[in-house]
Amino acid sequence: NFSIKDDDVIIDVGAHIGTYTIPIAIQIEECGKILAFEPNPNNIILLKKNIELNELKNITLFENAVSDKNQITNLILSDDPMLSAITDDTEEENIEIECITLDSINEQLELKRIDWLKIDAEGSEIKVLKGSEKILKKFHPKIIVEVRKENEDVIKKFLCKEGYDIKYLGGEYYFAEKI
Numbered sequence: 001n002f003s004i005k006d007d008d009v010i011i012d013v014g015a016h017i018g019t020y021t022i023p024i025a026i027q028i029e030e031c032g033k034i035l036a037f038e039p040n041p042n043n044i045i046l047l048k049k050n051i052e053l054n055e056l057k058n059i060t061l062f063e064n065a066v067s068d069k070n071q072i073t074n075l076i077l078s079d080d081p082m083l084s085a086i087t088d089d090t091e092e093e094n095i096e097i098e099c100i101t102l103d104s105i106n107e108q109l110e111l112k113r114i115d116w117l118k119i120d121a122e123g124s125e126i127k128v129l130k131g132s133e134k135i136l137k138k139f140h141p142k143i144i145v146e147v148r149k150e151n152e153d154v155i156k157k158f159l160c161k162e163g164y165d166i167k168y169l170g171g172e173y174y175f176a177e178k179i
Contacts, residue, residue, distance in 0.1 A: 002175075007031040009113055011102060011141070013066045013128050014038065014120035017046040025056045033058050035105070039065035039075050039097045066121065067099035068130035101131030111139075119145040126154050136162050140178035147172055 004010070006028050015021045015036035025034050036059055038044050044063050051059050065075060074094040106114070114135055121128050125145050135141065143164065147155050155174070159166050164176040 004028060004116065005032070008033075008115040009111060010034045010116040010118065011114060012036045012118045013102070014118075014122065014146075015047055015061075016040075016043050016120070018050040020118060021047070021059060022050050022054055022056070025051075025059050026054060028058065030058055033060070035060050035062065035109075037062045037064055037066050039063065040077065041095070042077070062100070062105070065097050065099045065124070066102055066119075066128045066131060067124060068101060068127040069099065070101055070104055071099050072096055073099050102128070103131055103134040106135055114139040114141045117141040117143045117145075119143065121146075123148045123151065126151055126158060129155070129158055133162070136164075142178075143174075143176040144169070145174050145176065147174055 004024060004027060008028060009032065010024060010028075012021045012034060015038040018036070021034055021036045025032075028034075036047065038047055038061070041063075044061070047061065051061065065073065067073070073096070075097045076094045102117075117132065117135070119125050119128050125147055129136070129145075143159070145155065149172070156166055159176045163179055165179045166174050166176045169175050
């Protein structure tokens with residue numbers, strides 16, 4: 001069931017410039033809430049402008065990458081958003097960024113619920129999910145996740161273990177819902 005309710009709480013990991021965040025925030029108006037996570041400084045500038053231009057008050061922006069640990073790591077910067085990614089490689093042009101887990105954010109904010117989790121993390125999707133295990137167990141959010149081909153099996157196994165039913169949406173996208 002893809003319908004978003006006006007009071008839904010949505011987490012957007014890999015918010016980019018607001019491709020999904022902005023239209024959803026407009027749709028849910030002031031009742032709902034979006035937590036948008038974007039580590040790329042170039043995207044953050046545009047995302048902030050989009051939030052401001054649309055006068056949206058229901059988006060909380062986190063200038064962080066999301067992972068399975070709270071730590072400092074490197075982000076490869078690229079003009080192509082598909083190529084910006086978290087890395088251990090210190091040779092390529094990159095910047096240091098702070099990674100956080102969604103579970104730690106939830107502990108800080110003490111959210112009463114999380115209805116949706118959208119993940120577009122350029123290959124780090126399993127780390128995002130592992131850093132969200134408490135959220136998955138407590139809130140059972142519906143999940144839309146972009147999955148790199150090489151990560152399909154591990155993502156499917158992880159979500160099945162958490163009691164989710166997974167459906168292929170097309171391209172690299174999957175929808176998962178708690179059974």
